[in-house]
Amino acid sequence: MDVKRFRVVKKEIRVLGIDDGVFVPQKKGKATIVGVVYRGGLWLDGVMSTQIEVDGLDATEKIASMILDSPHYPQLRVIMLNGLTFAGFNVVDIKKLYEKTDLPIIAISREKPDLNEIKKALENLPNKDKRWNAMKNAGEIFKVDMGKSGGKIYAQMAGIAQKDALKIIKVTSTRSYIPEALRVAHIIASGLTSLRESSKH
Amino acid sequence: MDVKRFRVVKKEIRVLGIDDGVFVPQKKGKATIVGVVYRGGLWLDGVMSTQIEVDGLDATEKIASMILDSPHYPQLRVIMLNGLTFAGFNVVDIKKLYEKTDLPIIAISREKPDLNEIKKALENLPNKDKRWNAMKNAGEIFKVDMGKSGGKIYAQMAGIAQKDALKIIKVTSTRSYIPEALRVAHIIASGLTSLRESSKH
Numbered sequence: 001m002d003v004k005r006f007r008v009v010k011k012e013i014r015v016l017g018i019d020d021g022v023f024v025p026q027k028k029g030k031a032t033i034v035g036v037v038y039r040g041g042l043w044l045d046g047v048m049s050t051q052i053e054v055d056g057l058d059a060t061e062k063i064a065s066m067i068l069d070s071p072h073y074p075q076l077r078v079i080m081l082n083g084l085t086f087a088g089f090n091v092v093d094i095k096k097l098y099e100k101t102d103l104p105i106i107a108i109s110r111e112k113p114d115l116n117e118i119k120k121a122l123e124n125l126p127n128k129d130k131r132w133n134a135m136k137n138a139g140e141i142f143k144v145d146m147g148k149s150g151g152k153i154y155a156q157m158a159g160i161a162q163k164d165a166l167k168i169i170k171v172t173s174t175r176s177y178i179p180e181a182l183r184v185a186h187i188i189a190s191g192l193t194s195l196r197e198s199s200k201h
Numbered sequence: 202m203d204v205k206r207f208r209v210v211k212k213e214i215r216v217l218g219i220d221d222g223v224f225v226p227q228k229k230g231k232a233t234i235v236g237v238v239y240r241g242g243l244w245l246d247g248v249m250s251t252q253i254e255v256d257g258l259d260a261t262e263k264i265a266s267m268i269l270d271s272p273h274y275p276q277l278r279v280i281m282l283n284g285l286t287f288a289g290f291n292v293v294d295i296k297k298l299y300e301k302t303d304l305p306i307i308a309i310s311r312e313k314p315d316l317n318e319i320k321k322a323l324e325n326l327p328n329k330d331k332r333w334n335a336m337k338n339a340g341e342i343f344k345v346d347m348g349k350s351g352g353k354i355y356a357q358m359a360g361i362a363q364k365d366a367l368k369i370i371k372v373t374s375t376r377s378y379i380p381e382a383l384r385v386a387h388i389i390a391s392g393l394t395s396l397r398e399s400s401k402h
Binding site: 034043049175191 | 235244245246247248249250375376381385388389392393
């Protein structure tokens with residue numbers, strides 16, 4: 001699989017950060033996915049959203065459509081995900097998301113993903129092989145040291161070289177150990193959705 | 202009415218910017234109100250939301266409750282509103298909002314409010330006197346010159362001296378002619394609500 005090359009990473013690079021909102025776990029229903037367009041780690045440029053099934057299989061497709069349908073799409077340079085699983089175990093296949101959007105994908109976690117734990121949890125779900133394949137497709141887990149203070153995060157990527165992904169993570173993490181687009185996507189998604197709302201779907 | 206004094210306006214002053222989402226005009230229903238907590242004009246710290254009636258009379262009360270119920274409330278120093286009317290002609294009485302929250306209020310418009318136009322529009326609505334009194338309660342309309350490039354906005358205020366309000370507007374308007382909290386509240390409120398959603402309420 002080829003990768004996008006970044007000759008330089010501008011401080012104002014346009015990135016999309018994606019996180020999920022509040023939902024009732026293990027219960028049939030939908031969860032809101034919020035995408036936040038950020039100029040590097042500096043300022044917010046736009047928001048977008050979609051709905052996916054709790055523990056469903058539609059995260060990759062719905063997130064791809066959200067991105068492709070957005071007026072911001074032509075300007076975006078990279079997609080960042082808060083982990084690989086959304087709305088429970090609705091797994092994003094980052095290789096497929098890269099193919100569908102033609103944009104490099106970086107999935108970031110604060111904790112190192114425990115693949116044995118995840119494999120065990122998937123046993124209780126339908127289509128466990130499909131979910132597990134999407135998890136494996138995310139490839140190697142890289143530890144990223146976030147500076148003097150000892151902070152570290154974990155990253156998986158598709159369509160981008162490791163060294164470019166690291167540059168983008170560092171340039172965009174202006175206020176915390178994670179890229180600003182993901183920090184803000186988390187605040188908006190968890191702050192503006194509620195159990196009351198998710199139960200309406 | 203007394204005012205809050207600001208000895209200095211810190212670059213990281215905590216402000217709340219409030220705007221409304223998409224709604225069906227002149228039709229019974231609700232609109233989402235989004236509040237965005239910003240550190241000055243620098244970075245986003247939180248979000249909150251509530252629902253008000255289209256052309257209703259509950260904006261002041263619902264926005265006050267949203268603020269008082271928020272975990273961010275004790276840290277907030279000033280409230281900024283995108284105009285005085287939300288969800289159609291649901292007018293915020295900024296004097297009352299100041300009394301209820303004990304926080305200074307600054308209402309900002311890109312265009313000079315045309316009070317004659319507004320008075321005419323109110324004629325078609327129930328409780329027109331109550332709405333008009335809330336409009337009048339907002340007091341003098343100040344023109345604010347936003348620097349060399351000739352941009353200007355208009356401000357009304359309660360609970361704050363004009364010179365302090367101007368300082369806060371200038372410190373927080375880092376990316377455009379309007380305070381960052383209001384620019385971002387507008388993007389979030391209009392980007393994450395839709396007619397489909399507002400029709401559900």
